[in-house]
Amino acid sequence: MPPPPPTVExxxxxxxxxxxxxVPRVNGPLEIKVVYPxxxxxxxxxxxxxxxxxxxxxxxxxxxxxxxxxxxxxGAFMAWVPNPTADAPRYEIVxxxxxxxxxxxxxxxxxxxxAAVAAPPPDTIRLLVPxxxxxxxxxAVYPSDTDRVVTAYALTGGLQRWFLLPGAxxxxxxxxSTNAHVQLDSSQIVRVARSDxxxxxxxxxxxxxxxxxxxxxxxxxxxxxxxxxxxxxxxxVEMEATSITLILYGTAxxxxxxxxxxxxxxSYMTAVTSSREGQQMRYRMALRGPVYGxxxxxxxxxxxxxxxxxxxxxxxxxxxxxxxxVDPGHPPIGATGxxxxxxxxxxxxxxxxxxxxxxxxxxxxxxxxxxxxxxxLNDRATMARRADAHAFVSIHFNAVPDGINPLxxxxxxxxxxxxxxxSLAQSTQQALVSQLSLRDNGVKRDxxxxxxxxxxxxxxxxxxxxxxxxxxxxxxTPEYQDRYARGIVDGLESYFRTLAAFR
Numbered sequence: 013m014p015p016p017p018p019t020v021e022x023x024x025x026x027x028x029x030x031x032x033x034x035v036p037r038v039n040g041p042l043e044i045k046v047v048y049p050x051x052x053x054x055x056x057x058x059x060x061x062x063x064x065x066x067x068x069x070x071x072x073x074x075x076x077x078x079x080x081x082x083x084x085x086x087g088a089f090m091a092w093v094p095n096p097t098a099d100a101p102r103y104e105i106v107x108x109x110x111x112x113x114x115x116x117x118x119x120x121x122x123x124x125x126x127a128a129v130a131a132p133p134p135d136t137i138r139l140l141v142p143x144x145x146x147x148x149x150x151x152a153v154y155p156s157d158t159d160r161v162v163t164a165y166a167l168t169g170g171l172q173r174w175f176l177l178p179g180a181x182x183x184x185x186x187x188x189s190t191n192a193h194v195q196l197d198s199s200q201i202v203r204v205a206r207s208d209x210x211x212x213x214x215x216x217x218x219x220x221x222x223x224x225x226x227x228x229x230x231x232x233x234x235x236x237x238x239x240x241x242x243x244x245x246x247x248x249v250e251m252e253a254t255s256i257t258l259i260l261y262g263t264a265x266x267x268x269x270x271x272x273x274x275x276x277x278x279s280y281m282t283a284v285t286s287s288r289e290g291q292q293m294r295y296r297m298a299l300r301g302p303v304y305g306x307x308x309x310x311x312x313x314x315x316x317x318x319x320x321x322x323x324x325x326x327x328x329x330x331x332x333x334x335x336x337x338v339d340p341g342h343p344p345i346g347a348t349g350x351x352x353x354x355x356x357x358x359x360x361x362x363x364x365x366x367x368x369x370x371x372x373x374x375x376x377x378x379x380x381x382x383x384x385x386x387x388x389l390n391d392r393a394t395m396a397r398r399a400d401a402h403a404f405v406s407i408h409f410n411a412v413p414d415g416i417n418p419l420x421x422x423x424x425x426x427x428x429x430x431x432x433x434x435s436l437a438q439s440t441q442q443a444l445v446s447q448l449s450l451r452d453n454g455v456k457r458d459x460x461x462x463x464x465x466x467x468x469x470x471x472x473x474x475x476x477x478x479x480x481x482x483x484x485x486x487x488x489t490p491e492y493q494d495r496y497a498r499g500i501v502d503g504l505e506s507y508f509r510t511l512a513a514f515r
Contacts, residue, residue, distance in 0.1 A: 018109075018111060020071070021073050022072075023074070023082040023083075029449065029482065033489045033492055035086050035088075035481070036086050037070050038068065038086045039069055039070065041068055041112070042109060044065065044066075044067050044105050044114055044115075045066050045067075045068075046064075046065040046105070046118050047348055048065070048348070049061070051119060052120060054123070055120055055121065055122060055123050055414055056413065057414040058095075058123065058415060060094050060095060060415070060417075061092075061095055061415060062412075062417065062479075063076055063090075063093060063103055063118075064090045064091065065350055066087045066088050066089065066350050066352070067083060067107040069087050069107075069109060070086055070087050072087065072107045072108060072109050073107070073109075074105070074107050075105070075106045076104075077094070077096065077103055079091060079093045084485070086481070086485055088349075088351050088481035088484065090350065092419065101119060101120055102117055102119045103116075104118075105118060136188045137186050138188065139185065140184060140187065143183050143195070144183075144184045145183055145184065145216050145218060146181070146194075146210060147179060147209060147210050148162040148178050148179065148182060149162070149178055149179075149208060149209060160177075161178070162176045162178055162208045162209075164194065164203065167201060167203055171429075171457060171458070173459060173464075174196075174202055174246070175464070176247070177310050179244045180243075180245065181218050182196070182209070182246060183195045183262075184209075185201065187206065190207075191205055191206060192204050192209060194246075196246050196261035197290065199291075219242060221263040221264065222264045222265070223240065223241055223245075223260065223264070223265050223266065224239070225267075226240075233320060234318050234321060235276060235318075235319050236318050237284055237295060237297065237317045238315070238317075239293075239315045240314040241263070241313075241315055244315070245262070245315060247260050248261070249466070251432060253303075254299045254301060254302060256299070256303055258317050259294055261292055262292075263291070264288065267286070269287075270287035272285040280299055280321040280322070281298070281300075281319055282298045282300055285298075299319070301322065301511070302511070302514065304320050304469070305319075306318060306319050306320060306467070320468075323511070325512040326512070329374060330508040330509040330512065331501075331505055332375070333375075334403070335375065335376045335399060335400060336370050336376070336378070336402060337378040337379075337380065337396035337399065337401040337403070337405070338367055338379055338405055338407070339380040339381075339405065340356070340360040340379070341472075342359060342408075343384070343385075346359075347409060349484035351485075355408070355409050359408060359409065360381065360384070362475070362496045363381075364379075364382065366407070366501060367379055368497075369498060370501055373505070378395060389462065392462050393463075393470065396467075396468065396470075402508075403471075403507070404462070404465060404471070405471055405472075406463065406470075407496070407500070408474050408475070409487060410475075411479045418477055418479050418480055421453075422450065422451065422476075422480045423452060423453040424444050424451065424452060424453055424473075424474065425441070425454060425473075425474045426438075426456070426472070426473050426474070427460055427463060427473075428455070428457060428463055428469075428472075429460065429464050429470070430470070432469060433469040433470050434457075436469040436470075436471050436504075439503045439507040440499070440507070441454065443499045443503035443506060444499035444500070447495040447498050447502070448495055450483070453474075473499075473500065475496045
């Protein structure tokens with residue numbers, strides 16, 4: 013009589029999500045591969061962290077630094093363990109099937125022990141008295157003003173950004189080694205990288221900025237408010253549900269009282285009210301419906317603020333005739349899952365499936381990439397704008413930083429930056445949650461480069477967590493890639509259907 017199979021102590025796998033494709037079973041030879049953290053990686057968490065990789069056999073039991081760790085049927089594992097101590101900075105990992113046993117010592121750099129709070133270093137900000145002036149230069153790689161911007165940041169942090177025109181002259185009131193404090197007007201100081209400006213001669217004094225009476229110019233899909241100015245202004249754009257306000261800092265206007273002018277006949281813009289408030293000129297543009305897109309354009313003699321009209325939509329076929337930009341996220345970089353799946357691989361598969369589904373709906377699709385070759389981050393949104401796309405969707409899979417347990421926070425999330433992209437983000441999130449059957453992590457606002465474009469609604473989808481074993485396994489299947497793609501298409505259809513009434 014053969015001996016009974018050996019008993020192997022195994023940690024239970026977290027509750028199976030029946031809506032996901034089943035994790036395939038792997039019964040190969042034992043081999044411990046740690047994907048994260050890499051060898052000699054400096055752990056950034058305070059007390060505990062995740063360790064994930066694979067052992068080559070789904071029947072193995074696994075212990076990481078004495079903690080029994082779940083192994084999925086495909087041999088992937090995810091451990092949540094206390095950080096190693098400074099005198100033993102390593103993970104001792106043991107995998108066994110009862111017949112075979114393998115061991116691995118995986119060295120890392122343990123986080124330093126908490127030290128007493130030191131006094132802050134001396135203030136390195138140097139006030140400039142009198143203030144100096146600088147010209148913003150922006151990235152040289154973009155030939156047109158619509159693609160080149162200089163980003164300014166709030167001194168207090170947060171997500172607020174100012175996207176300023178290269179060539180604008182700004183008042184610099186303070187500096188440190190890397191940044192300048194720029195005074196836009198008496199009420200607003202922002203931070204700009206010193207590398208984004210050229211200091212002007214100390215004797216330079218700018219002429220007062222005065223805006224003359226604006227005029228309208230119209231096209232089939234847009235209305236321009238053209239404001240004659242002697243030089244490039246610094247500006248900010250604010251939005252409400254059906255209006256856009258353009259703020260010009262340090263600018264005077266032709267009238268002492270607010271002036272309202274009706275928009276051109278048939279325009280999406282119903283009226284513009286210009287007013288002087290302190291050291292600002294404000295132009296509030298009332299629209300017939302929701303804000304869809306806009307673009308500040310500097311040309312010799314003035315600022316052209318172009319407001320985009322939503323496309324004509326057939327509610328029975330809302331994507332027909334539209335141009336959609338699909339961005340398979342990464343490379344370069346990208347997260348890697350427990351069995352070694354690199355994020356750019358499935359994002360491309362989902363992107364290509366999305367392309368097919370959109371084309372079946374009558375849309376023209378602009379792909380930011382169709383191969384494994386890297387595409388620069390800032391080029392992706394630029395490609396969409398130059399193609400005059402009606403929406404931009406970036407496809408990603410998620411991960412978390414050190415110190416956060418991915419088994420507790422995983423799910424689906426959709427990101428946007430500008431307010432006029434919120435509605436598309438909401439419809440995309442709702443559709444993805446329905447298709448992917450994961451936790452709804454909600455719609456979030458964040459300053460991702462690919463969603464900062466203003467000419468069209470732009471969103472970034474994090475459909476699933478590539479570092480969670482059962483989700484990584486699902487992501488590799490054509491079935492789940494199709495579900496992700498259908499979620500994107502369903503979200504786009506839902507969003508554009510709501511625009512059918514506005515034209």
